[in-house]
Amino acid sequence: MPVEKRRGVSNMDEGQAEFEGALPYRSARMEKKKTSPPGIILIEIFGRYLTRWRLAPDGDPIITRSSRLLPVRMAGTPAMLKIAMDTEEKFGGLLLGWWDGHGAARVFACEGEALLIERAEGPASLADMAQDRAPGGGDDAANRLICHVVAQLHVTRPGARPLPDLVPLAHWFRELEPAAARHGGILTTCAETARRLLASERDVVPLHGDIHHGNILDFGPRGWLAIDPKRLTGERGFDYANLFCNPEAAIALAPGRLARQVDVVAEAAGLERLRLLKWIMAYAGLSAAWFIGDGEWEPAKAALAVAELAVAELAAAELT
Structure with missing residues (x-):
């Protein structure tokens, strides 16, 4: 896109x-x-x-x-x-x-x-909640709320009308490999990880494709609901990866934040922690590739920094 x-x-x-x-x-x-x-x-x-x-x-x-x-x-x-x-x-x-x-x-x-x-008319904001990064605070609560909403989107719905045409994740990731070949570094690691994930997809569902704190809104009596989906299909774990790049770089890159939220999201969404870390690596690399392709180097650096954090956390987890 x-x-x-x-x-x-x-x-x-x-x-x-x-x-x-x-x-x-x-x-x-x-x-x-x-x-x-x-x-x-x-x-x-x-x-x-x-x-x-x-x-x-x-x-x-x-x-x-x-x-x-x-x-x-x-x-x-x-x-x-x-x-x-x-x-x-x-x-x-x-x-x-x-x-x-x-x-x-x-x-x-x-x-x-x-x-x-x-139209959402509730006053609450997940991005505002995420400013509270204390253990058990608003950041944890915001991500648990998001996981609850995403789980509803991923539920199989017998009797539902046929799905619209959806784009497979492999196509969505098509810009990562060329960017890795051109720029190397952490992008190469992200591309290799994405390649392995896409070759072994599991739990394939319709994906929102752009889950973050600004796309889950307060709809008052109806609760928190998603807006602005893309038209993707693929492994459900992908839909959680963008949470670790959001709601803003200062929060995403705060010391210890990624490691803690991986625990929170893995538990709330029922995901394997190590595989979630790999999806974070893959998505952060893809996000950086998009930014680089658009000549936006500063946000690309932030996305690459998230990828580096995920790589380090994965390495530490694999040693234990």
Whole structure:
């Protein structure tokens, strides 16, 4: 997918700015906002869907590189109207619809590039919780909540309608090998680890593909739910790897944080600790490859630092 939608270490300030205050639809993706006169945007981009679905604007439009979004109300119900600007975003909406509100935001309507979904209005933030890194504190609690949501997404659902077309993880990882060949170092280790994992996948399920603190939101009475999935299929352990690059570099790279959260997530998600560490290595390397490909060296360094921590933790675990 285009690099702007596949970040490993998030910038929560930009993501949280997407919808502030009463419109808490937050994303950790590092997308630059663009602004245009709201009236022009409403007519040119959202007008046909506002009319067709009888929606009332309920906030200012948001323009990102991959989507156009507008808080709306549908017969008084808070919702979010999203216009996908690329194929990946469009297919992600189809997977969101397939989950049918189980662990994810409900889809009220979907047509072509347009998606109308349930809007989060709860006040809590997992990124805020993660600031408390004391044992048993908010960071532990946030990751356990995320694991609970992800488990719901991975549940086999007999009788569900057929899945949309999904992208295998091997295709998702296609940029890692060339980056490793060009830059070497820790990327080579990450690529080798990814190759072995992808050759021995287990527990294959539909994957969200972009699990982080900004994509699990507080939906009030409905609890914590996922938004903004990609269209992936593969080993379920992959979906937890991005947690260790988030919610921001300062937290992800804090001394002892990765080792502790590996324990927390492995227990909460029922994963093998060593295999989870390998998925963290693979994903952090892939994230760095995406950043490098986009010429963004500083976030690439942060992702590589996460990979180094996972390598060290794996080595220490294998010695015991």
